[in-house]
Amino acid sequence: MPKYAIGVDFGTESGRAVLVDITNGQEIATAVYTYANGVIDEVLPESNLRLEPDWALQDPEDYIRVFQNAIPAVLQQSGVNPADVIGIGIDFTACTMLPTLKDGTPLCVLPQYRNRPHAWVKLWKHHAAQPEANRLNEIATELGYSFLNRYGGKISSEWFFPKVWQILNEDPEIYFAAERFIEAADWVVWQLTGEETRNSCTAGYKAIWSKQEGFPPREFFRALDPRLENIVDEKMSRQIVSIGQCAGYLTEEAARWTGLKPGTAVAVANVDAHVSVPASTVTEEGKMVMIMGTSICHMVLSRSEHFVPGICGYVEDGIIPGIFGYEAGQSCVGDHFGWFVEQCVPEHYQQEARQRGVDIHALLEEKAAQLKPGESGLLALDWWNGNRSVLVDVDLTGMMLGMTLLTKPEEIYRALIEATAYGTRVIIETFVHHGVPVNELIATGGLPDRNKLLMQIYADVTGREIRVAAAHQTPALGSAMFGAVAAGKSAGGYDDIFEAAKHMAHLRDEVYRPIPEHQQVYDKLYQEYLILHDYFGRGANDVMKRLKALKASIRGKV
Ligand SMILES: Nc1ncnc2c1ncn2[C@@H]1O[C@H](COP(=O)(O)OP(=O)(O)O)[C@@H](O)[C@H]1O
Numbered sequence: 001m002p003k004y005a006i007g008v009d010f011g012t013e014s015g016r017a018v019l020v021d022i023t024n025g026q027e028i029a030t031a032v033y034t035y036a037n038g039v040i041d042e043v044l045p046e047s048n049l050r051l052e053p054d055w056a057l058q059d060p061e062d063y064i065r066v067f068q069n070a071i072p073a074v075l076q077q078s079g080v081n082p083a084d085v086i087g088i089g090i091d092f093t094a095c096t097m098l099p100t101l102k103d104g105t106p107l108c109v110l111p112q113y114r115n116r117p118h119a120w121v122k123l124w125k126h127h128a129a130q131p132e133a134n135r136l137n138e139i140a141t142e143l144g145y146s147f148l149n150r151y152g153g154k155i156s157s158e159w160f161f162p163k164v165w166q167i168l169n170e171d172p173e174i175y176f177a178a179e180r181f182i183e184a185a186d187w188v189v190w191q192l193t194g195e196e197t198r199n200s201c202t203a204g205y206k207a208i209w210s211k212q213e214g215f216p217p218r219e220f221f222r223a224l225d226p227r228l229e230n231i232v233d234e235k236m237s238r239q240i241v242s243i244g245q246c247a248g249y250l251t252e253e254a255a256r257w258t259g260l261k262p263g264t265a266v267a268v269a270n271v272d273a274h275v276s277v278p279a280s281t282v283t284e285e286g287k288m289v290m291i292m293g294t295s296i297c298h299m300v301l302s303r304s305e306h307f308v309p310g311i312c313g314y315v316e317d318g319i320i321p322g323i324f325g326y327e328a329g330q331s332c333v334g335d336h337f338g339w340f341v342e343q344c345v346p347e348h349y350q351q352e353a354r355q356r357g358v359d360i361h362a363l364l365e366e367k368a369a370q371l372k373p374g375e376s377g378l379l380a381l382d383w384w385n386g387n388r389s390v391l392v393d394v395d396l397t398g399m400m401l402g403m404t405l406l407t408k409p410e411e412i413y414r415a416l417i418e419a420t421a422y423g424t425r426v427i428i429e430t431f432v433h434h435g436v437p438v439n440e441l442i443a444t445g446g447l448p449d450r451n452k453l454l455m456q457i458y459a460d461v462t463g464r465e466i467r468v469a470a471a472h473q474t475p476a477l478g479s480a481m482f483g484a485v486a487a488g489k490s491a492g493g494y495d496d497i498f499e500a501a502k503h504m505a506h507l508r509d510e511v512y513r514p515i516p517e518h519q520q521v522y523d524k525l526y527q528e529y530l531i532l533h534d535y536f537g538r539g540a541n542d543v544m545k546r547l548k549a550l551k552a553s554i555r556g557k558v
């Protein structure tokens, strides 16, 4: 009798359940539930209280509705007997976190806190804790805490402790009412199993935890604010469970929500980018998985520990148990091309696309593919949304050099693609330079399906072959794989993620190989890119920051 697992991928706007055949990883049924309250970034639901800029909240009840809607939908579509679904895994955006009571009740569902923004879930892209992140980095640097080295030198405002500290600073009553602070990833697993667990992936990448050293010491938290001294013992947990473990079993209530059997195994929670690595067949060092969409997450495994400046971080057991998982990223990739087609393409191009019934991206790709590398004379810096790795600077901005009266939209489109490829090459070379090998690239996410020119340019610029993961819902497949591992071999699943990946993860036949003539030109252009990258990005000329400051001051005066 075939056995199945369900992966649930909690994204920014929606949650997606995918029912997968355990023998081969085939996706049998998919269902999406779009969060009723979406991203809460303007007003709080019900009270209509206006939020400040840079806030991004969510409603935890939306996550439960994903279980209640999407899982029954995949069972119904597939006709699979719930008794044959042996495991569930989930992945989430991160750091997406919330304050709760001891029993897991989110503070925002309590009537007395319903109109308090800090009682709600803070989404990964809530950026209003930047003052706390800056202060945390200053204090950690002054006091010489070496954990900063694990995070490329800086803790991001998107992460756990800046967010908790913002709650304490701005609404202490919520901070003190919170009996637990927890990643939403772990919270949804808690709702399924009735047991609170904390996973090694979010603890490591987002909450400054390491397998060797645990959390930073109490003195560090006291140096931030004496009231934070016992945050870990009082409102979190030091018991961190490695990904790849079973978190518990489906409760009667969760079985009623989902239509699954009580007692179904539930995997320890995971993160969307990280869970995509084994789902792209990668469980060993030497290969980089690039999750390519609006942004790119670059994920690499290594058997040894290396400090790599400017990356997001590395965590032992963070992606695959027993191995160090490294993460870096580019915060704006597809977004560059989206911006360009929305803001800069002339009407006659749009008209041509409409007449030919093709997407405007496809038209620009076709025209840009006629150009030879270097032919346009253009070179861009890909910093339309700052630089995540390796400069870690949100105040950097974009630049395009070499334009003339003859410059065409497809030339600019191609230059933007090339710039993002140079950005990826900087990341790869930084890893290699610091001892983390990157011999092969595996791509997944929306872009490999959408733009073949882009994939070829990435192969040419990086000088590496690129393979593409077979799955269309890679994170959900990865979660289902961990679900199968949580169930274990005796229940028809797998003993570990290595076994699950062998059977359930696949690559397409498609391979992008570097074209030597293109490589030669791109090597020259890359050298030019590096000069501009360091000149504008490493302090030789801070004109981008001065312009940004001027803009802010002028806007402030209006
Ligand atoms: N044909 C295309 N070529 C390049 N970029 C594209 C194309 N079509 C859409 N995009 C960009 O891809 C991004 C969406 O990628 P996708 O992987 O679907 O999303 P996400 O990263 O949010 O999961 C958007 O930023 C969009 O501008």
Ligand SMILES: O=C(CO)[C@@H](O)[C@@H](O)COP(=O)(O)O
Binding pocket: 011, 012, 092, 093, 094, 095, 124, 205, 271, 272, 273, 293, 297, 327
């Ligand atoms: O930060 C991480 C992973 O570390 C992501 O969860 C976060 O950027 C959200 O990514 P997506 O927009 O869902 O691709």
